[in-house]
Amino acid sequence: MVKPLVSIVIPAYNNAEYLDETMRSVLAQTYERIEVIVADHSSTDETLAVMKRYENDPRVTLLSTEAGGGALRNWNRVSQAATGEYLKLVCGDDIIRPELVERQVAALEAAPGSVLAATKRDIVDADGRPFVRGRGLGRLRGRVSGAAAARATVRAGTNIFGEPACVLMRRDALESAGWWDNRFPYLIDVASYVRVMLQGDVVALDESLASFRVSESQWSVRLVRDQASQTIGFNRSLRAERPDVVRRVDLSLGDLRARLMARVRQASYLYLGRRMSRTSTAVAEGS
Template structure:
């Protein structure tokens, strides 16, 4: 019997996009799935959207009390999962129909691998791609977990992508203490690193997810804070795991993290202008 896969969705004020996210999850070619969705005290219609899927036997609906940030809801859905493999998909992102099948195959054909990832497209609020097949930095096939961590640090960015790009062994995530929010903007990358310290990485070919970039991510202050947290994360790894991250790796990663922050600011500025034009042009297109 194929392994059970848990797709977990921590939702917060995702009413505008959650149905599209759920449809992408339910359209998977891999059939042995459980889907767990938890609403983190949303103030919009998120719970109402979730209730529309209550009749699907694959889906479990949960509520998470307010507070605790992303960590509380990410752990809530992950700890409720029972599958061999776990994929967390944020409530406004998308996964390709073959995403689960390809990542399960990668993990099952590579005993000792604990995490698989693929590239993704970056999409705007309306779902239009503005960057395609981003991620992995050429890290395809099987690699040591430490080598994969080092590659990401030296690149100055999270080459593994958002959680929708990733599948990991649930028992390993539990063993390392679930999601790690000591660097809040790097809750995904820091957790991947702790998992990858336990085993190997597999890079899966193809762009198998879509990450939605929202207007809240255009802030210069937020991008600067992300860069500073990346520097802190690099220092943590070098201090705690010098056998994986050297001081040279740390320095290179710090410089590139700050350069990546500037690049991200420019990309978001372009996206903001593009979306503003789309709003202005919309009435003309509709007439």
């Protein structure tokens, strides 16, 4: 068997409702040199039973992670178990398009010295219906320096690279960065990307090749405020560590936009909540 070049890792936790769809999207990749590593983080639902449907697939390795430690423990568990040169983390309720890995591998292979490739994504509701299409990357296109990419996400006041399913990175660069960065828990993804991208260049693909599912747990005012507060905290931390990357003007603009984005995000989630409520009512009335 040819050694996999890409490791797709799935840190699963109480994802029984969606994990099968996620797994099918991962295993449908047109790029063949992949391994898939799934770890159940002591779920209390049927996540483990769903995982076991795939135990006979030679591409799939099933693991378990002890309870505790938050997302960081399971994200590091699956990432450190990966053997591929490139790594993609897919959360247990997200979906990737069949050509995603193939496109991102080609982009990285064509750009020696690049350490991370990112694509746009669609944001979908709990039923998988698109809510926002082609979201992410700001004005980044093609190959850019890691410093420029990091500065762009700071200035945006939000994670312009999207969830981990949108990103393919060099595993050794993530290891050099100290694995996933959980100092700001809501920013575990983008904080880690930044530490990776500061080691090389980034390739931004102007295509929407993944879907991120928004759940009811993301509709609270407190959560949105915490996200904004942690974004500001991360930006200031990065400015203190790398003033050559984040200038004062970048920080000021990023702080302002983080607060504005919190209001936009809350309004969007409220709208989505009402839409889901109307759908549930219509289904109930029609049954």
